[in-house]
Amino acid sequence: AKSAQVPLHFWLPRAMAAPTPVSAYLHSAAMVAAGVFLLGRFYPLLRLSPEVLDGLLVVGLASIAVGGVIALTRDTLKQVLAYSTISQYGYVVTTLGLGGRKAALAASFYVIAHALAKCALFLTAGAVTQTTGAKGLSGIRGMAREAPVLAAASGVAAAGLAALPLTVGFFKDELFFAAALERGTFWAILATAAAALTFAYIARFWSGIFLGSASSNVARPGAGLTAPVVVLALLVVAGGLTVSPFLDLAKDAGAATYGLSTPGEAAYHLDLRAENVMALTAYASGAFLLAVPALWRPLALGVARAGEAAGPARAYQVALTSLNRLSDAVHTFEVRDLRNRLRPILIMAGLLVALGIVSTPSGAYVVGSFTWGDLPLALTLIVAACAAIACTVPRDHLKLVLTLSALGFSLAVAYAFFAAPDVALVAVLVETVFGLLFFGVFSLLPREILRDEAVKMAPPRRRRGNVALASVSGTFAFVVVWGALSRPAGDPSAATELTARTPDAHAKDIVTAILADFRGLDTLVEITVVLVAVLAMATLLRRGRLT
Template sequence: MRFRPARPQEGLLTTLAVGLPLVLALLAAPLTALAGSLDHRLTVPVSVGSALAAFLAVVWGWGVMGGGSIDLPWSPTWNLRLAFELDGLGALYAMLATGIGACVVFYSSKYLALHLEHQGRSPAEATKFHALILMFMGSMVGLVTAQDLFLIFVFWDLTAIASYFLIGYDVHERESRYSALMAMLVTGVTAVLLLVGAVMLYVRYGTFLLPELEQVVQPGPHLTVAAALIAVAGLAKSAQVPFHFWLPRAMAAPTPVSAYLHSAAMVAAGVFLIGRVYPLIQTSQLLLDALIVIGFSSMVVGGVLALSRDVLKQLLAYSTISQYGYVVFMFGLGGSYGVAAASFYVLAHALVKSALFLTAGTVTEATGGEYRLSKLGGLAGKMPVLAAASGVAAAGLGALPLTIGFFKDELLFAASLERGGVFPFMALLGAVLTLSYMWRFWSGVFLGSTAQETVKSVVKPPAVMVAPIVLLGVLTLGGGVFVGPFVGLANAAAGVSFGEAVSVEAAYHLDTRPENLLAGATFALAALVVVTRRFWSGAAEGFAKVGELAGPERLYAASLHGMNNVSDSVHDIEVDTLRSRVSAILIPAALLVGAGFLASVPSGGSVYSVGGVRGVDLPLLLVLLLVAAAAVAVTIPRNHLTLVLVMGSVGFGLAVVYAFLGAPDVALVAVLVEIMLTLLFLGILALMPKEVLERTEKASLNRASRLRAYSIGVVSGLFALFVVWGALSQPAPPESIADEHIRLTPDAHGYDIVTVILADFRGLDTLGEIMVIGIAVIGISALLLRGRLR
């Protein structure tokens, strides 16, 4: 049963509660782009104001109104609906998307100006960046509030498109382009699985609407496969093993992109999807066990690799893989504690990890571009405010007391203890790794004195690049003291995923309960890991090296290279000659259609049937035999004039066939077309040099080429035969689409079907063609204006 908290008000205000945040979030990008096109100095105030307005609208919609919903028909034929709801789950992720988004946009106002200046690029290019960030924000708000699986898929792909351009923002750098393509392929290809899973559910239950699906689905192999496909799309997006390799590569993006997409938005969308369809997933224990295995593998792999990385953002990227592994692990544990802990973990992680990514960008900027941990150190004295704020964030991720992170681990331990067995020890291992690499990050940057030459070159970072980190640090401390509102939001989100009300509490307990014992063990074992680094660092680096040599990224690169080679080979065959090009189209089409017909053969029957021949059919059969003979005869003549005349006889013969079948208008059109084509061919032959015609008439094929040509001809002929035979063997449908057209004609305000078809269907088709031409004209004009076409 789907959990829906009662709302104090109904009607227009509840519609506005979800509609206002959605509209403001979706309008933020075009408004910013428009303002920036007028004057690039307007970009920052408009983008920051738009993001902040969307955040305040989400807070009002959930905190004051208690959520709301919109449900409008979209495509009634497919039972698609524009269904949006600001429930607990949507509110949590929408607040993160807009709140963290506002902080990142504000931070970018200074960071991006410096970034563009270092690269010698125009400040006006900041407009594109801010618009893309806000495009992602709007897509994220649409995604987390959508209730229709097809609508979810649409917004899912919009986030992928926005992330592609954001990761590849420095388009002049090869690493950025390669990383953007990798992220797009991994998350985009797996997005198809989301669509396949949604279609499987639609075929079985007749709806894409999740609230309806949760009421009618029945446990079984069909539901398990569909839910698994959707879950795989979520796991790939959240960079879980074995799809994790794209996230470290994505660190080629500017720091604000990493702070937003790769801590609170894009990877969060993956676990959001799991949370949204969790009522379907939890019907299968197999899927829950798979989530435990994948989540724990990501916790360990990400944690170990984070301990071996020297680049700041790489370390944080692997820690993100590990942290979202916690979330997947807790979803796999299940139960009210597991789902509530997962929701709270996403909230706490977004606050602290975005602050840490922003810290990495600020440190790199302040030290003249230094991004390696081994070259940094001793910066606390030079940047005390940044050191304190980022220290709070690091403490939050490491789950130290008085931070919001302490409660995320408390809930993790509670969920694992509720499940029992080996799971508390698995949770303990993940927590130890987290505290260890967080200490390595923060102490490596701000403590010690290992890189005095770097310290001497430090400049004071701009206040704009420190203020968001301070704000996030304050929220981390506030959550560690006043945890109630955060737990309340997590409980509301968990209630949607779990299917019933969830009431999990988080508080400090000065006793020896198991959660406290596990927390104490975490601090002790993490300290042991830190002081014994020289004994295990080689093993960690060796593990990373093995992953580079034989890990999934190597498989991805090999697969991409192999597919490129196959594509090149097919291209070379296709463009060799006209015969090869026709072959490359007809043979695969014949194989696919043949496989489709074989798969469609019903049990106990046949797709193909043979009817009787009546006396009145004999003239038609005679004409068809003559047409077939003419078609074969086309392959014999070598003289071009004879070839054109024989080929024309095929068309004129078909015109006679149309006349026999009672279609004189079609026959007349066929005759006119054949006359025009014959005259056109004759005109071309008259213009061609005589020497060329004589040379082509004398040309001959070798034995292998002739065999290939015959084979292609036979396969293509059989393909056409079976397509026509199979189509004519099917009984006529009892109802035609024409009946539906007749019925709907008055609704289209037309007096006859032809008028409606020409005005509506053909008119819409023409409009689409005009749009294609218009887009092409705009693209060519842009290239001409930039001087790229000479």
């Protein structure tokens, strides 16, 4: 997706809204290349799986075909270059899918050569638009007469992308052809067809701007618009005349990609070796496609329309719209009251716990022994359970707060029986503070709202659902706690060691060490946020703005 490969390619043509220099940088060598860079870094692992390599071949070849065919149908300059970028990075993905050291070297070299040529072509599109105001091929022709330097520099860049001799692009295709030949004749034929497609859409792009009779809006671009294209064109030619620096860089990148050295040769050979024959065939086939658009244009337009009507972009839009509707429906359901918000969470948690219980081997849960010494703790827990059940009875808010406090204080007594008086003291303080907070909030709320809420009764169906949901949630929570406490881990763990090192943190228990030392700043921020929220609510209530 990051390198705009089929079927996740449709975002790239829509992302061409930035200024041309930004597009030239991001879409030629930076952002879009990040995807193939990531593939390269993981390639030592990916190449171990033939299935993964076959998947890369499928994705890469599909991207070459889709990007190339649609590029032949686009009129907007940036759109042509965007779809050509999809196709060109399809080359890289395909090369990685071919496998082998030659493929790793070829993919690395292809990224370098493509960056130089495509960046120059993007800047050419920007120069043309800035000078003439035209954004499409249909709005400009014959610009070579008024801008011969730009036409020549852009032509060199286009020749580099089309892999013509005396450009660095020639060697990118030579290495690509060598990797395809190593895999087999079938792949060599597909590689030649891909190169012919590239020749056709790049030649269409350049000739559509600079050849033919000049249109009325043709003007001479300034030196500031032409100079960057000239510099990049010189680099493209330099790579075609002296390829060693580029090849050495690609060898280093290929070695990092493959995990081993990637030796290779890039040179001109005046003979009929397979790579040269493939290149000549690609030039001839590309020129033929360019000369007879009537043969392929209806089919290409049909492919483009089919993609717009039922392609990945359409599927993405439908999925996004459906998810938005589902989100709106869930939101509408949840905001009715707190129960509706908690119900999906508790139901999903219960299902996950149930799956865990079902998949757990038999005998995992054991029941420990019960002695008379455990009786006080058991009675305290029974009182806490009764207090929890009693919380469902009161309708008056004051009684409800007092019942909740009884539950909290009961748990504090349980902590004391567990020989954790400090934790029990913290529980007492928390319950006291929250009880006072609730009393303060209720004293500020309008009495009419409290009376209405106190007498309001839920429908019988909802009450039965609440009872069932609470019962199921409580049962699963009990099972989880029972299973965790009945059979603790026998082997010492990192938690055991950290607990033993609590005094090193100048604390007497692990809870204090975590809250005040390891995450002391987090605790301070959380307390501050709660305090600010309480002050804001109190201010709004006092001023009568929250009813």
